Amino acid sequence: MILKYPANLLLFLFFPLFVFSQIDWRVSAETGFYNSYGDAVIKKSGLITRFDSFLKYKYEQGKREASVQFRFHPELFGTISPVKSAKLKADGAYYQNEGNLTWGMNVTGQRNFLNANTVNFTYNIFAAAVNFAWSDIGLNASTGYAYQIIKERDRYGLELLFLDLKLLQQFNSFIKYGAGFYVERFFASNEIILDEKNENNNNGWRTGPQISFIYLKDFILNVDYRILFHESEFTRYLSYEHWIRIVTGKIFFRDLSAFLLADYNFYRYVKSSDYVEAVTPLYTPLNSENKVYLKIAYELSDNVEVYTKTGYFKENLYEDRFSFEGWNFTFGIEFN
Amino acid sequence: MKSYKLTAFVFFLINFIVIPINAQSLTELEKKYEQLNSHLVKENRILDSLKNIFLYKTDEIDSEKKKSDPDKDKIVDLMAGSITLSNRIDEQNKKVNLLEKDLDIVKQQLHKRYTSITDSLESRKKTIGANGDELDAEIFNYTEKKLLVAPPIPLLSFNPGKILGIDIDKTKDPKEKALYEEYLNNALKEIDELWKNTSELITEIDQIVLLQKKTKKFLEEAELESGVIHRQQYNIPGQGDETRVSFENLPIDDQKVLGYQVQTYRLILDQLDFEKSVTGLDWEISLEENNKLDLKEYQKLLKEVKKRLQELKLVLANKTGFQK
Numbered sequence: 001m002i003l004k005y006p007a008n009l010l011l012f013l014f015f016p017l018f019v020f021s022q023i024d025w026r027v028s029a030e031t032g033f034y035n036s037y038g039d040a041v042i043k044k045s046g047l048i049t050r051f052d053s054f055l056k057y058k059y060e061q062g063k064r065e066a067s068v069q070f071r072f073h074p075e076l077f078g079t080i081s082p083v084k085s086a087k088l089k090a091d092g093a094y095y096q097n098e099g100n101l102t103w104g105m106n107v108t109g110q111r112n113f114l115n116a117n118t119v120n121f122t123y124n125i126f127a128a129a130v131n132f133a134w135s136d137i138g139l140n141a142s143t144g145y146a147y148q149i150i151k152e153r154d155r156y157g158l159e160l161l162f163l164d165l166k167l168l169q170q171f172n173s174f175i176k177y178g179a180g181f182y183v184e185r186f187f188a189s190n191e192i193i194l195d196e197k198n199e200n201n202n203n204g205w206r207t208g209p210q211i212s213f214i215y216l217k218d219f220i221l222n223v224d225y226r227i228l229f230h231e232s233e234f235t236r237y238l239s240y241e242h243w244i245r246i247v248t249g250k251i252f253f254r255d256l257s258a259f260l261l262a263d264y265n266f267y268r269y270v271k272s273s274d275y276v277e278a279v280t281p282l283y284t285p286l287n288s289e290n291k292v293y294l295k296i297a298y299e300l301s302d303n304v305e306v307y308t309k310t311g312y313f314k315e316n317l318y319e320d321r322f323s324f325e326g327w328n329f330t331f332g333i334e335f336n
Numbered sequence: 337m338k339s340y341k342l343t344a345f346v347f348f349l350i351n352f353i354v355i356p357i358n359a360q361s362l363t364e365l366e367k368k369y370e371q372l373n374s375h376l377v378k379e380n381r382i383l384d385s386l387k388n389i390f391l392y393k394t395d396e397i398d399s400e401k402k403k404s405d406p407d408k409d410k411i412v413d414l415m416a417g418s419i420t421l422s423n424r425i426d427e428q429n430k431k432v433n434l435l436e437k438d439l440d441i442v443k444q445q446l447h448k449r450y451t452s453i454t455d456s457l458e459s460r461k462k463t464i465g466a467n468g469d470e471l472d473a474e475i476f477n478y479t480e481k482k483l484l485v486a487p488p489i490p491l492l493s494f495n496p497g498k499i500l501g502i503d504i505d506k507t508k509d510p511k512e513k514a515l516y517e518e519y520l521n522n523a524l525k526e527i528d529e530l531w532k533n534t535s536e537l538i539t540e541i542d543q544i545v546l547l548q549k550k551t552k553k554f555l556e557e558a559e560l561e562s563g564v565i566h567r568q569q570y571n572i573p574g575q576g577d578e579t580r581v582s583f584e585n586l587p588i589d590d591q592k593v594l595g596y597q598v599q600t601y602r603l604i605l606d607q608l609d610f611e612k613s614v615t616g617l618d619w620e621i622s623l624e625e626n627n628k629l630d631l632k633e634y635q636k637l638l639k640e641v642k643k644r645l646q647e648l649k650l651v652l653a654n655k656t657g658f659q660k
Contacts, residue, residue: 071560073560087560216547216548217543217544219547220547220548222551247551249547249550251543251546251547254546257550261554261555291558293558295554295557295558
C-alpha cells in the first residue's frame with residue numbers, strides 16, 4: 001500500500017513517528033579578578049573577562065539519540081594589551097538503546113589558542129570513543145582513541161588508545177557505588193629545536209583501578225578516585241599518578257544553587273638513566289588540572305541566571321613547562 | 337425468517353463454544369493460581385526449615401569454638417555442612433523468587449480477567465434493569481476474587497467514575513442523602529491526601545532531576561579545559577545522567593517498594609481514567625520488560641496523576657458544596 005504512494009513512503013522514511021528534536025543554547029559573560037603566579041606568560045594579576053556560548057542540537061527517534069554541540073569560550077586576562085585565550089569545542093554523539101544495553105559513539109575536538117606578547121601557542125585535543133552500558137549488570141565500558149598536540153616553537157604530541165571499564169551498583173534508591181579498571185597505551189612524542197630540529201618518542205602503558213561513589217537525593221555527592229601505574233621506555237618502577245575528584249551541590253529554595261568541584265592530580269615519575277631532561281617526552285595527562293571550583297547561582301527567571309565563581313587552579317600543560325596557577329573570582333550572567 | 341434462525345444458531349454456537357473456552361481458561365488460570373500458591377507455601381516452609389537448621393548449625397559452631405578445648409574436626413565438619421546448607425538456602429531462595437514472580441504474573445492476569453467480567457456484569461445489569469439479584473451475587477463473587485489477587489497496594493477505595501453520577505439534589509430520602517454525603521466527604525478526604533502525597537513525591541523527583549541537570553552543566557563548564565577522556569562516560573544517555581533507576585540492582589525490599597510505587601500510580605491513573613481519555617498514552621514504564629524505571633517518565637506519570645486528582649478534587653468539592 002505504501003509503495004503505491006512514494007510520497008508517503010518518503011515521508012515515512014524521513015519523518016518517522018516519535019521523532020523529537022531539541023535545541024539547547026546558552027550564552028554567558030563574566031568578569032572579575034585573577035591573581036596568578038608560576039609562569040611569565042600570563043599577567044600576574046588584573047581583570048579577567050570571559051564569554052561562553054553553547055549550542056546543542058539533539059535528535060531523538062524512539063530509542064536512538066544523536067546530538068551535536070559547539071562551544072566557544074574566549075577569555076581576556078588584563079585590560080591593556082591583554083593576554084587572549086580562546087577555546088573552541090565541538091562534540092558529536094550517537095546512542096542507541098536495545099533493552100538492557102545502551103551503546104553509542106562520540107567524537108570530541110577542542111582547539112585552544114593562547115596569545116600574548118611573547119608567546120603564541122595552540123593546544124588541540126581530539127577524542128573518539130565507543131561506549132557501552134549494560135544497565136542490568138551496571139557495567140559501563142568505553143574504548144577509543146585520543147590525541148593532544150601542543151604547538152609553540154616546539155611541538156609536543158600525545159596519542160593514546162584506551163579502555164575504561166566501570167561496574168556501577170545501586171546500594172539503595174539514592175546511592176550508587178562502583179569500581180573499575182582503566183588501561184591505556186600511549187605514544188608521546190616531541191619535536192624540539194635545539195641546534196637543529198630534534199624528534200623524540202616515548203611509548204608506554206597506564207593501567208590501574210578506579211572507584212566511585214554517587215549520592216543523589218536532596219543534594220549530590222560524587223567521589224571518584226583513580227590510581228594509574230606507568231610503564232614506559234623512559235620511566236621505571238614505581239611510577240604512578242593519583243586522581244581524585246569530589247563534586248557536591250545543592251539547590252536551595254529552587255532558585256539558588258551551590259556547586260563545588262575539587263580535582264586533585266598528583267604524579268610521580270621515576271626516570272630511567274637514559275632520560276634527558278627537557279628532551280625526552282614524558283606522559284602528561286590530558287586532565288592534569290588541579291582545582292577547587294565553587295559556583296553559586298541564582299535564577300532570576302527560567303532563562304536568566306546570575307552567578308559567582310571562585311576558584312583555585314593549577315594547570316600543568318606539559319611537564320610543568322607551560323603552567324599557571326592562581327585564584328580568580330568572577331561575577332557573571334547567563335541567558336538560555 | 338431463515339436468516340433469523342441462522343443468526344440464532346450462530347449465536348447459540350458462539351455461546352456454546354466460545355464462552356466455555358473462556359470459562360475454561362479462567363478456571364485453568366484459577367487452578368494455576370491455586371497450584372502456584374500452594375507450591376509457594378510449601379517452598380517457603382522448606383526455606384524456613386533450612387534457615388532454622390542453618391541457625392542451629394552456626395550456634396553449634398559458636399558453642400564448640402567457645403569451649404576451652406574445641407574439637408577442630410567437629411568444627412570443620414560443621415562448617416562444611418553449613419556451606420552446603422547455605423548453598424541450598426540460596427537455591428531455595430531463587431526457587432521462591434521465581435515462584436513469586438510467576439504468581440505475580442498469574443495474579444495480574446486474573447485481576448484483568450475479573451475486572452473485565454465484573455465490568456460486563458455491571459453493564460448487563462444496567463441493560464436488564466431491576467431484575468439483577470443474581471447478577472449482584474455474581475458481581476460480588478468476582479469482586480471478592482478480584483480483591484484477593486489485587487496488588488497489595490493502597491488504591492482508591494471508591495469508583496471515581498461513579499462519583500460523577502451522584503446528584504444529591506435528585507435524592508429526596510434524607511437517609512440516602514446522608515449516606516451520599518458521607519461517601520462524598522470520605523472520597524474527598526482520600527483524594528486530598530493522595531494529592532498531597534503525589535505533590536510531595538513530585539517535588540522530591542523534580543529536585544533530583546533538576547539537581548542532576550545542574551550538576552551536568554556545572555561539570556561541563558568546569559571541565560572545558562580538561563578531562564576529555566573522563567567525560568566520555570558522562571555522555572552515555574541515562575548513565576552519567578543518574579535519572580535512570582535500576583530496580584534489578586536494588587536490594588530486594590527496595591525493588592518491591594519502588595516497583596509497587598510505580599504500579600500504584602499506574603493503577604490509580606487507570607482508575608482515574610474512567611472515561612478512557614488517556615488510552616493510547618504510553619504509561620507502561622516497562623517494569624515488566626526489563627525492570628527499569630526512567631525517572632523522567634515516572635515524573636511525567638506522577639504529574640498526570642496529580643492533574644487528574646486535582647480535577648476530581650474540584651468535582652468532589654463542588655458536589656459536597658451543593659449539599660451544604
